[in-house]
């Protein structure tokens with residue numbers, strides 16, 4: 001699980017790493033803990049520190065290019081705020097706008113959050129064929145937002161000053 005956010009020295013989100021990797025960065029003095037889990041701690045032989053959720057590199061790292069956001073089902077649900085793209089109610093599933101059986105892929109632009117009922121109703125059809133209307137156009141999150149998406153369910157305990165997913 002890559003669920004610890006790494007910030008550049010300039011506080012820009014840079015990447016996500018495993019908890020183990022984050023702890024190593026801190027122990028090697030390459031990063032400082034900017035935000036820790038309120039209760040949990042990392043304890044090992046000679047280590048006892050608050051469980052880091054966000055670490056910041058001490059030295060600025062020049063980033064030559066921005067990677068594109070990797071697609072994930074969870075990322076689609078978070079991007080869409082867990083709201084069904086067809087009815088606006090709570091979504092727990094991901095719908096392929098152009099069904100996979102018709103060549104639709106696992107991409108940001110082809111997937112939306114959907115409630116189970118609408119996903120079932122739409123089935124193996126396009127929205128037009130099913131007579132359903134998308135309430136919003138799917139979009140590709142920025143790389144920065146995708147880092148936040150990658151952090152998953154524990155976003156609630158992240159600090160306020162971090163940029164939120166677009």
Ligand SMILES: [Zn+2]
Nearest residue numbers: 084087115118
């Ligand atoms: Zn729905």
